[in-house]
Amino acid sequence: MVKPVLAIVGRPNVGKSTLFNRVVGERISIVEDKPGVTRDRIYSSADWLTHEFFIIDTGGIDISDEPLIEQVRYQAELAIDEADVICFVVNGREGMTAADEEVAQILHRSKKPIVLAVNKIDDPSMFEKLYEFYSLGVGEPYPVSGTHGLGLGDLLDEACKSFPALEEDGYDPDTIRMSLIGRPNVGKSSLVNAMLGEERVIVSEMAGTTRDAIDTTFQKDDKDYVVIDTAGMRKRGKVYEKTEKYSVLRALKAIERSDVVLVVLDAEEGIIEQDKKIAGYAHEAGRAIVIVVNKWDAVTKDDKTMLRFEEKIRHEFVFLDYAPVVFVSALTKRRMHTILPVVNEVSEAHNLRVQTHVLNDVIVDAVTMNPTPTDSGGKRLRINYTTQVSVAPPTFVMFVNDPELLHFSYRRYLENRLREAFGFTGTPIHMIARKKSD
Secondary structure (H helix, E strand, O other): OOOEEEEEEOOOOOOOHHHEEEEEOOOOOOOOOOOOOOOOOEEEEEEEEOOOEEEEEEEOOOOOOHHHOHHHHHHHHHHHEEEEEEEEEEEEEOOHHHHHHHHHHHHHHHHOEEEEEEEEOOOOHHHHHHHHHHHHHHOOOEEEEEEOOOOOHHHHHHHHHHHOOOOOOOOOOOOOEEEEEEOOOOOOHHHHHHOOOOOOOOOOOOOOOOOOEOOOEEOOEEEEEEEEOOOOOOOOOHHHHHHHHHHHHHHHHHHHHHEEEEEEEEOOOOOOHHHHHHHHHHHHHHEEHHHHEOOHHHHOOOOOOOHHHHHHHHHHHHHOOOEEEEEEEOOOOOOOHHHHHHHHHHHHHHOOOOHHHHHHHHHHHHHOOOOEEEEOOOOOEEEEEEEEEEEEEEEEEEEEOOOOHHHHHHHHHHHHHHHHOOOOOOOEEEEEEEOOOO
16 A cells, blocks of 8 residues: 655745654754755655654755746646645745745645645634635635644645545465665666566666656465566656656655665665665665665676675665675676575565464573663562564564663663574564563
8 A cells, every 4th residue: 555645845945844744753954043954865664643744844956057936837847747735835924925825836736635734833813814815816824833833734624525435455475575776867767677587667878767666476386476667757857967866755655665674775876875764764664674786787796795785885884784785787697596596595584474372482591691771779570471462574572670771782782682583584673661560
């Protein structure tokens, strides 16, 4: 299932990032009282009551040779491309501006559902400022305060009414769904073709060729697979130069539908910051992960080249220390046969369920080898009982005397003991500490 998308759109300095942070519940976007501070769109998962969705904080696209109104237009059009519902934010204190009217006209043409948020309305005495915004013609203005959270519930209620219904993808539960994510032009489509052994996906040397996520089903050794080739961003005006920034949401949507995510790196270009950002989304989503180093044929090699490259990956992707690495060439088809066996292995680990008594035996042994930590007052963590509550990813609840005593380092130690005992190759492990009820 793919979650719907809510995009926050508006001219600079109306409080888009503050509103975004309030919905998400974390300070993800940079917030500063200066126009155009947000230099990139920020994406996150969010929820309201029974609804889960992606939310986009649009910011200044930073096209320095374009006038402000053109930048606002680019920003709005990009959000329209990706959103199911648009939250149009205006500044209630400043009143309506020409830029607000320009954005409203663009949004009208989109035919997308729009909710109008009049921000910076901090108390009821300011409600009279709402009336002028009716002339924008995008529906009822909702008074909100991103800073204080006022009115947010009514705004989100209205936005959620327009979300499309979630639909199952219709594949058999035993089918392994895998997506390929990575920055443009690392060879994702070429890898799909090499796996399939036929030209089922358009391949081009130009970045951003793929327009939409393409599901391709195939069978290998009596096992069913679906490959989701994540789309690149549509080119619009001068924004094509920023392709890497705008491919994120489509990768997120593909991750959401996947069991296994192949994080594709370019062996020629090496690792850049964007690779780590994209991989981080798959890790945070709790998906099984395989790191695929493509274009290995183009690298000058000796008997230590592969080992050195993997060491570099481990250094740069510390948070993916559980993910196996495979080196392939989609162009020459060398080592392509190594991908599916690893995909099968990590998929199995992702869905592994451990018997409770065996799990607790491992935890007891781990505590015996390395006793639980104490706080400054000498109070020691006591683990009473551990149980696995779900798979995909494997999630464990530990009933303890005080959850605050389960420090990160000891949690990591226990995770490593579980990996030693049960494998869990390629899958993150979630460990939750809960206070044992008396």
